[in-house]
Amino acid sequence: MTLRIGNASGFYGDRFSAVRELLTGGPLDVLTGDYLAELTMLILGRDRLKDPGRGYARTFLRQLEENLGLAKEKGVKIVTNAGGLNPAGLADAIRELAAKLGLEVAVAHVEGDDLVGGAGELGLGEPLTANAYLGAWGIAECLNAGAEVVVTGRVTDASVVVGPAAAHYGWGRQDYDALAGAVAAGHVIECGAQATGGNYAFFTEHDLGTPGFPIAEIEADGASVITKHEGSGGVVTVGTVTAQLLYEITGARYAGPDVTTRFDTLALDQEGPDRVRISGAKGEPPPTTLKVALNRLGGFRNETTFVLTGLDIEAKAALVREQLESSLTDNPPAEIRWTLARTDHEDADTEQRASALLHCAVKDADPKVAGRAFSGAAIELALASYPGFHVTAPPSDASPYGVYTASYVDAGTVPHVAVLPDGTRADIDPAAETLPLSDVDEPELPAPLGGSTRRVALGTIVGARSGDKGGDANLGVWVRSDEAWRWLANALTVEEFQRLLPETASLPVRRHLLPNLRALNFVVTGLLGEGVAAQARFDPQAKALGEWLRSRHVDVPEVLL
Template identity: 80%
Template sequence: MIRIGNASGFYGDRFAAVREMLTGGPLDVLTGDYLAELTMLILGRDRMKDPARGYARTFLRQLEETLGEAVDRGVKIVTNAGGLNPAGLADRVRELADRLGLDVAVAHVEGDDLLPRAAELGLGRPLTANAYLGAFGIAECLRAGADIVVTGRVTDASLVVGPAAARFGWARDDFDELAGAVAAGHVIECGAQATGGNYAFFTEHDVAAPGFPIAEVHADGSSVITKHEGTGGAVTVGTVTAQLLYEIGGARYLGPDVTARFDALTLADDGPDRVRISGARGEPPPPRLKVCLNRLGGYRNAVTFVLTGLDIEAKAALVRDQMERALKDRPPARIRWTLARTDRPDAATEQEASALLHCEVKDADAAVVGRAFSGAAVELALASYPGFHVTAPPSDASPYGVYEAAFVDASEVPHVAVLPDGTRVDIPPAPVTREPSDEPEPPLPEPPPSGQPTRRVPLGALFGARSGDKGGDANLGVWARSDDAWRWLAHTLTVAKLRSLLPETADLPVRRHVLPNLRALNFVIEGLLGEGVAAQARFDPQAKALGEWLRARHVDVPVGLLA
């Protein structure tokens, strides 16, 4: 067994988690995931200001407090905090170790940054262009004796797969073992989301201060998800199911080293705060690597008008007409109005009597959505609807980013392990690949008996959900906690039913994937998030609460299930 913990699920996660994980109990490896699509844009803008930057600086500050602890305990550290400059961060780590008087072997993995070759590869002129590398560069560094491995853009699960492959000597075609480690890595990559954070049934557990997760990975690829004894939160079949469904597509989870079959996974209770994942099946990976592209999309601005009391719709129509008149000589390329009816009749407080009218504008010209837009809003202060005020003064225009996924043949992407002694080792692409293909939907369970008495309740009374973003698409996983509830869910929550419950999805392509072993459905809603989180195209730009909206919708459920 190799015991791999995680202390960061995103750039900005709990600062103290690195120390908590190192001192809370035994570990072999501590990982940290700092990268997301939006983070790459942030680091890209950092690099524009200073070419020596482009990495997650928080990691260095965390390491300054904890590097001695890691050395004393023999815990290796693997992180993607290198971002756009893994070599630069590796150098800073060496400098830190020297300053602290610690003997630490530092290695890094590079090759993912395709920006210098973007035009040659047909990727246009983005701000960042990074391919998702796999785990075998990390494994090479660890086999060479590295204590700390810094990477750029690798798949999140690779931070776990690499140490496991190094420990157990897995070959490139040990697909089942690799797939099992991918599942474990996918569960712990987002930190406390595996231990009760953001969990649909959070009222059933004490999740005020959840600990961070650990994957005990075995030589056959099976694993046990757990956490340090005495830490908060909970590890249950439910919390692990929720995280397995997070930001996936169908049953096949594609990666640079293996295609993991999530429909083959089996979860089982293994004791308090322990869940075993077994049954993993793997297939050859696809021949192309995914590339994360970020570009600057233009400039945006926004203002939120507060509408209080009577005639809400008329007040909204008036201010909209006034703003559009003021901007008619040079209207923004995009203007979006959203009225949130948060008001209620005969309200006891002014806030409860108020609705919010949000206006967002975007344009390639900063002046159009800067002074012109803000000035138009401010000039209405004494000349619009009764009770006119805004939640905050309009600001100047700010740049926004656009995310796009591209695919490049793996043979076009260098993957280099730079060992502690400076030796550079080329990691070849997967020797065997397979084009991804869709399989027929697995057979559904027997439908529940017809004619049962029903009661109208929120869907979340019975079912959990977790949602998230993949570029401009939203992912929404829904799971049942009993076989009878699964039978009802599988036959009831169709694409048509989802569209009726979530009207925002009505005109969008929606794909449903069935995962019987997890008693779960996963929906991919294409285009719901526009051009991705950085473009801020929606009230909830990363679809984090989409699942909770679905759980709050009322449906007719057999009374027997509620019992």
């Protein structure tokens, strides 16, 4: 029997009602939730500093308070990484909640990912948080022991889907193709409504409304159909699934702790309205190492935005920059970053359209330098600088910021423990068979597409989805016909990519081809500095980088238009 897994959360702060929507909207076997992003681990780490009993996603507990009884009644099992830095604490809180609600619920959890206590011995320094990405087998062990709710710490996003599928079908550790198929399905639904039309490049082609949350119908061989409850908003198409497959990946080999999934083997087919089949997945043994997400407190930051209106925008920006920097010479911040956004228009009919924005951000280890010293110096210029001086909001006290880095440790050094509903602790061995990760051979380019061209926005025919991995940005693009792929694969080279996005011109950029998806994926190293928590750029998670690319004008063959 096909296993129906629905995901009710793509991040800590996603739609609160999604749990109930999935439980009441139609048949479901397993409900999952992904609450952990790189930034979330930093937030939970700061929570744990204040109270060692915290460190998990409290929103999930409130969602269960409304829906645990309903899930029990319907026989829907729940698997989530909402345990964050304290899965045992969340498991205990769920047991207390169940007792309060008069329910008997078998609760289990998975732990071992938290390496902060031994970070120094592993060569990881002294971070605020250090969490290895565990796989799916601890989850499967809990479910096989009768757990109705399983909470984990940091597992890979797809593992909350792979674990239930492996338990349901009895897959073994070396059923790589089936595991790879489940990874693909898990990767698609992990970000919730992004698979059902949310944040979709061609959104104007559909009546999205409020998109429902995605469901993966996983079959015994790992193939799946991505869908949603009938009557819920949004849309599931080959395009929406392609966009999510490209989200935050690198090349054709997608490594995980249980299997390396070959994304260059995946085939997508539209089976019917809101039903897209993913098949053909091939899997390989995982690498010997596990990725570790590290967060540390980087210091303090502050910012303000000066509004420059009318004439002489560049001269006004130069004046206030010179004035502010010279007033900070006694206590100069360790880092000061200026960004001028020329949002102004000539002969504008509104004051806002006549104005540009000059953003200034500072960082320093001393909160006084980034706080009162900077704020005071900026505001003291109010009557002594460019004409029309004002700011969007006055700078305030400095706020702490975090720095994310990734490291890797031998999988054998990381404990992976399933704590079963009866309290029994089951150790999960690392993968017995491994394979070093390497790039695939570059596929041959298709024959170029010739003919006359017209200059249009790239996004006229190209979709995109972008995001972050630490300090790197990932940008996937795809087209919807074989003819368009012939053009895209030959036209959008690394050099052309860097020309269209000048901000990337001085940075390392790698291009990966995925012909089966008619897609390219670009990885820009260092674009995001020290990661999202450090707020290094205007769009710190590169979420709109793809839309910037789509807005650039290029020469496109008229036959495609």
